[in-house]
Amino acid sequence: MSATMKAAIFVKPGTIAVEEVAKATIERDDDIVIRVVRTCVCGSDLWFFRGLSEQTPHSQIGHEAIGVVEEVGSAVASVKPDDFVVVPFPYSCGTCPVCKAGFESVCPHGGYFSACQAEYLRVPEADGTVVVVPGSPDDYDDATLASLLTISDVMSTGYHAAVSAEVKSGDTAVVMGDGAVGLCGVIAAKMRGATRIIAMSRHEDRAALAREFGATDIVPERDQAAIDKVLSMTDGYGADAVLECVGSKQSFDTALGLVRRGGVIGRVGLPHDVTISAEGTFYANIGIKGGPAPVRHYDIAGGLLDAVLSHQINPGRVFTGVYDLDHIQDAYEAMDQRNVIKALITL
Amino acid sequence: MSATMKAAIFVKPGTIAVEEVAKATIERDDDIVIRVVRTCVCGSDLWFFRGLSEQTPHSQIGHEAIGVVEEVGSAVASVKPDDFVVVPFPYSCGTCPVCKAGFESVCPHGGYFSACQAEYLRVPEADGTVVVVPGSPDDYDDATLASLLTISDVMSTGYHAAVSAEVKSGDTAVVMGDGAVGLCGVIAAKMRGATRIIAMSRHEDRAALAREFGATDIVPERDQAAIDKVLSMTDGYGADAVLECVGSKQSFDTALGLVRRGGVIGRVGLPHDVTISAEGTFYANIGIKGGPAPVRHYDIAGGLLDAVLSHQINPGRVFTGVYDLDHIQDAYEAMDQRNVIKALITL
Known part of the structure; x- marks a missing residue:
């Protein structure tokens, strides 16, 4: 046997x-x-x-x-x-x-x-x-x-989001998603030198852990309200880097709305019904990178x-x-x- | 007056x-x-x-x-x-x-x-x-x-294609487009250290200039035949970097087909009817960057x-x-x- x-x-x-x-x-x-x-x-x-x-x-x-x-x-x-x-x-x-x-x-x-x-x-x-x-x-x-x-x-996946988003020293980075991957994305953004790390969260326990990991700001808003909030926090220019750790259409569209021209969205959330505008990203020089984490x-x-x-x-x-x-x-x-x-x- | x-x-x-x-x-x-x-x-x-x-x-x-x-x-x-x-x-x-x-x-x-x-x-x-x-x-x-x-x-635009495609030392780079921008993209790929530069061209004068600028190979094929050719030249893995200097759907789809998993497509051709698959790029970790050249x-x-x-x-x-x-x-x-x-x- x-x-x-x-x-x-x-x-x-x-x-x-x-x-x-x-x-x-x-x-x-x-x-x-x-x-x-x-x-x-x-x-x-x-x-x-x-x-x-x-x-x-x-x-x-x-x-x-x-x-x-x-x-x-x-x-x-x-x-x-x-x-x-x-x-x-x-x-x-x-x-x-x-x-x-x-x-x-x-x-x-x-x-x-x-x-x-x-x-x-x-x-x-x-x-x-x-x-x-x-x-x-x-x-x-x-x-x-x-x-x-x-x-x-999860930690490696959060890190892939930060690498894909090209987070570098002095950046303002936004982390979409407050699950384990997003929270690890906060750690990764800090490791890579981001000085302002905006975590999107509306759950007290997760927001607290995001702060412990290095988030400087918590944004509970979603959709256009979240975009408006981040734009107001960045003099209207948007975030240098966005770590997209959700994968929904809603989250990706929000990422597109709050990233700075010339910035990069690092995606690690498995995409569900996401559409990427070939023109919109081009004329704003927005980069899209990411996938399963190496x-x-x-x-x-x-x-x-x-x-x-x-x-x-x-x-x-x-x-x-x-x-x-x-x-x-x-x-x-x-x-x-x-x-x-x-x-x-x-x- | x-x-x-x-x-x-x-x-x-x-x-x-x-x-x-x-x-x-x-x-x-x-x-x-x-x-x-x-x-x-x-x-x-x-x-x-x-x-x-x-x-x-x-x-x-x-x-x-x-x-x-x-x-x-x-x-x-x-x-x-x-x-x-x-x-x-x-x-x-x-x-x-x-x-x-x-x-x-x-x-x-x-x-x-x-x-x-x-x-x-x-x-x-x-x-x-x-x-x-x-x-x-x-x-x-x-x-x-x-x-x-x-x-x-045009030279700065070709350079933006190479930077956006993250061409680095030792890379195999493919340049789509044999207009002035594509030809300058060949120069840029060489400046950034690509050791194999595959120029897509079916015009003798442009192919000759591409070679003068540093192209190591000329591929006149298009569409699936071009993809097959580049895959056969790279042991089936595809090119590390693709400089997309055309902007048509045909050219972009070809770029997607011949880029290595984990590679980046640098776009500088104004997009016309281009669609970007959110899933296809994600599951192959393909990056898309570019736009008007700074x-x-x-x-x-x-x-x-x-x-x-x-x-x-x-x-x-x-x-x-x-x-x-x-x-x-x-x-x-x-x-x-x-x-x-x-x-x-x-x-």
Whole structure:
């Protein structure tokens, strides 16, 4: 009889079960298997939880994890059993021109994880994917482990918004979205030297965390009122950079209205019904950049791992609820009802 | 009786007259008037010449000029009579946050010239607009004067395409469009360190000039065939950077098809019926930037003036026909019929 493991299973919208399934195992020479130490629920998981996006019934779920290497395939060179690793939500070959350009998240030989909410996880293309953390999980306190987990997705995604928006020293940056990604975008804008960081939020807990992370101003308004507010705060010129961490038409249109001529909108929210005017952006010299975050690139070359380990940044603060795997249904419900900003799962 | 000057006048599509009109004069304290030494016909002038865009009958035309300062308004501080200047096609205040960010071409207090094909030109907001050239026109040979004229528009516009496309050392860059702007885009891609420069051209004279300017490959194919060709030249990954110097839907769609994931399309062709997919660009992490070129920024801070004066670049080679103002109708016809790449007008 083959080994089993506990895993979160999508049953139907609103219902997540925890079941015994076949344990993750090496399938290819370049795979590793990790024992998951922390995973979490993402805002994007709420799409299938709410029945708003397709998800195969009775499928495994989750795309964020940190853990300890349990087994390595014969072709893996960069990690060995017992290594502690962050698993970026995209896997990637690490060697093609797309990866070498720092865009591992759109590697044509890669893909995205979808089974991280489990005791074990198979990681394909391990050499081109994982981020090795010095030591073992036992060497770190819970707060640091939480921050390390954020550099598997949300912190790196917020950073991609800031890089894509070309935030630079002295800028006024606007962050659209007060979910975990937007809040991490505030951290990223500060890391990149923005001196005025305007966070769009109408939730007291999130606004407070945005301020803790470096937001200098909170704007609760939306749509034209939000545009008017930011224009009034910038002598009518608009923000140098906009981090668009929502992805809705409403949010993108607002971003277009409040960005300075010559500014850039960095997009990381999955676009839903967004339209981009080819003329409007052109005649105002507005740039549009972004997409799925190249997590590994930012964690290593971008310095996010070091920033977490040195406690320069504490993005793990976005986890305002902690659950064990057996209670992951509660974690989804708490996220869905906005009772927590982001739900951490311990194993 | 007030003074007059000769000026090109748009009569109707296909017909440009040269008439005596009221001489350009100081209207505001921050104006200067220059005596035009060289002007030229732009590819974008062909839109009204061909009746494809609106132009007021009996209006002055032209947006590119170099000349000598004749008169200065009382508030002008940076130039004096007899100074030699390049006039960027946009005028700009030079002091607002948009200008300070290097985007003078979309200064909310500025505008665009439309009367440069004449003996004299009024330049508003002179301190924030003109680029001073050392010495006088007599100090320079015809080739250098021609190159100086290109940094009033086409060379600076090609440079904006390269900057917007984020061309960097070692890149493979594709230049869409073999007009004067595209050819200057080749120069710009080389200046910024691209090692492979693929110029899209099916005209022998333009392809030859592209090669002289630094193109390593010429691709005459269009649409899917062009995409297939560039993909085959890049191991299937596409070009790191695309300089889109046309503006048509056909050209932009081709650009999208041949850019590498994570690459950027730098647009300087005025968009006509272009659509930008919010999803397609997002999921491939493709950036879209560009617009009217901040000429002054590139001429001074970007080093184009110095590059011309040191003969590091010779963009004036795009002028393959020379006319005097009285024969500007011939210049338009030669451009319209593609008998010349770009037509220079001497005064």
